[in-house]
Amino acid sequence: MTSAPAKPLRAGIIGTGGIAQSHARAMTTLEGEIDLVAVTDLDRDRAAAFAAEHGDPTVFLNAQELLESAELDLVSICTPPQTHAPLAITAMRAGITALVEKPTALSLAEVDEIAEVETETGVQTLTVFQHRFGVAARRLGELVDSGALGRPLVATCDTLWFRPDSYFDVPWRGRWDIEGGGPTMGHGIHQFDLLLSVLGDWQEITAVAARQLRPTDTEDVSAALVRMQSGAVVTVMNSLLSPRETSRVRFDFERATVEVEHLYGYQSSDWIFTPAPGHEELAEQWNPAEDGTSGHRHQLAAIAQALTAGERAGVDLAEARRTLEFAAATYASAFRRTPITAGQIAGDDPFMTSMSGGMVPWEQTKNQAVTS
Structure with missing residues (x-):
């Protein structure tokens, strides 16, 4: 008796700016492996136009609603880096694998916080490093x-x-x-x-x-x-x-x-x-x-294969932290x-806690000039 074919992963995208196009196009080429079913953006008109361009996934009001209501297996986080860690943590606690555009977070401390939630939930946060x-x-x-x-x-x-x-x-x-x-x-x-x-x-x-x-x-x-x-x-x-x-x-x-x-x-x-x-x-x-061309499609295909098989996907937090x-x-x-x-x-x-370490030379020079 043959097993039933695996269902496509249900995927969402948070943030529908420029880089989200790469995610959506890659998902479209992986028909049968990944279905783009949900998107959201702070600019609702931009999200609606993006959805119309990419198969009319449901447009949600905000990230929280998308993560709570869309019944996702995978969510691409395509927002400015400041938001990566909070959104990844929210996704993991909702039981959804997060695929975060680089950088994973703003600091090593934030990556370590994500790692703690990964241990707590058993859900991964992955980073887009498609050239691998x-x-x-x-x-x-x-x-x-x-x-x-x-x-x-x-x-x-x-x-x-x-x-x-x-x-x-x-x-x-x-x-x-x-x-x-x-x-x-x-x-x-x-x-x-x-x-x-x-x-x-x-x-x-x-x-x-x-x-x-x-x-x-x-x-x-x-x-x-x-x-x-x-x-x-x-x-x-x-x-x-x-x-x-x-x-x-x-x-x-x-x-x-x-x-x-x-x-x-x-x-x-x-x-x-x-x-x-x-x-x-x-x-x-x-x-x-x-x-x-090397790109998001190859990484998303590898992620889909791993998640469908119940295996860990890459690029995982340990590699991203290095x-x-x-x-x-x-x-x-x-x-x-x-x-x-x-x-x-x-x-x-x-x-x-900060890539600048609070000691950027040109910032210090500016401050000295102001106080002198």
């Missing part, structure tokens, strides 16, 4: 895990983007208290999350951060020199000041270089595999299928002008 789920990234992970490429030695990770002053006309952008940080938290985090997913745990970060040009409270550029637990040496650059935009990640292993350059999403053809002399046969093992700690350590090192080791930010350290 592209076909080529998964193939790279398989080769690394097999040991075929040898030890990782060197890596570079660059998010060189351009955002004009007008980008920050949106009130929550460029503010520590709402967005949590600048390109380190809001832009480059996708690339260095991919890097960490391949190389594993980091050990120590020495960083700089600056506000060079943009009208923000936060940095508009940061750079970090990182030693991984494996011993690999890594550089990470995050910028919103770069007219020729690119996203690059390169890994140099003992037996091969594997690299990708793209902008907001890669295809398998964007990756280059270069075997080291004497290891040319490895090129035959680099054979990722071409399966569209990436967020990397961001916090970048700021702490830059502002304290000292290396920061993994696990050092803890307890009553001010960088536990």
